Amino acid sequence: MFGKMKSTAFLTLLFTGLAVPVQSDETPGQILGGSLNAPIKLEVFSDFECSACREFYLRTIRPLLQEYCSKDKVCVVYYEYPLSYHKYARQAALYSEAASRLGQQKLLPVLDSLFTDQAEWSQDGSLDATVAKALPQEDFQKLKKIMQDSSIKAAIEKQVELGVRREVNSTPTTFIYYIGKRQKVEGLVTYLVMKQFIDSIVK
C-alpha cells in the first residue's frame, strides 16, 4: 500500500511537479485587466502588425478581460514585442505604451483600435488617424505629448530585452503563471481552449 502511494507520488512529482515554483519577473508590462494577485497571470508578448496577435487579442484576450479579469481570476499583462520586419509595429508600440500612461481606461480603446484597423494602418502607416478615433481629442493630444518622452522608447526596449531573455521567438508568445508553475505558449490559443484551461484551475 505504502509502496503504491510512494510510486504514485513519485509519478505525480515527475510529470507535473518538476516545475520549480515560478514568479514572473521584473519589467512591468501594461496590465490590461485583473490584479497581479489573481491566481492566473498571462504575460503576452505581442506585435501590433502580426495577424495572429490581432486574432489572439480580439478573440481571446478581449473576452478573457470581460469574463475572467473583471472577476479577478486572471490578470493579463501586455508586453510590446515589435518584430523588426514589420514596418510600423514599433511606431504602433509607441502609441500603446504612451496610452498606458493615461491609464487602463484609455489604453484598451487604443489597443482595440490598433488591432481592429491593423489592415489599414499597416499599409500606409496611418497610425495617427487610427489612434485618434479611439480617444477624445484632449486625450489624444496628451498622448502625442507623452510620446515625445524618451522613457516611452526606453520602456519598449526594456520589454523587448525581456522577451529576448525569455527566448521569445515568435508572436504572440504567452507566459502563463498558475499554482507555482509556468507554461510558455507560442501561437494562438483560442478562447474556448483558454477558458477550459482556466476553468480547470479556478472554478
Next chain:
Amino acid sequence: MTMIRNSLHWLARMLLAVVFIYTGYIKVKAPLQFAVAITGYQLVPENLIWPIANYFPWIEIALGLALIIGWKIRYFSLGAVGLLLFFTVLLLITYFRGIDANCGCFSFDDPISLKTIFRDALLLVPAVFLAVETHLRSRDKTRTSAPAADPAAIA
C-alpha cells in the same frame, strides 16, 4: 536464434517505451502548447481540443510504462501499432491538405513535412515487429503448455 529474437523484442519494447514516455512527458509539461498544435491540424472540434490536450499525453505515458514493465505486452504492442498508425495517417492527411501545422510529436517546433511523416512511420517497424513477435510467442506458449492427449483415450 532465440537470443536474437529476445534481444530484438527487448530493443523494440524499450525503444517504443522511451519514445512514448518522452512524447507524453513533453505534452504533459505544456498542455496548452499541445492544444495549439492540435488546433493547427484543423481536424478536431474546438470543444474537444483541451480535453484531448489534457488527457491524451497520459495515454502515451501509460502505454510507455506498460511496455517497460511488460504488462499485457500482447495488447499494448497492438496499442502502439494503432497509435502510430493513427499519428501517421493524421500527419499524411494534414500534409496533403497543405496545412502549415506543427507536428507536436517530439517537440513543438517541428513543422509537418515528409521527414516528420517518415520518422513516425519508421517507428511502425519496431511496433509491428513487437506485435507480431508477442503474438507468435503467446501462440507457441499455448501450444507447448497444452495438456498432452490422454493415452487412455487413444487406446
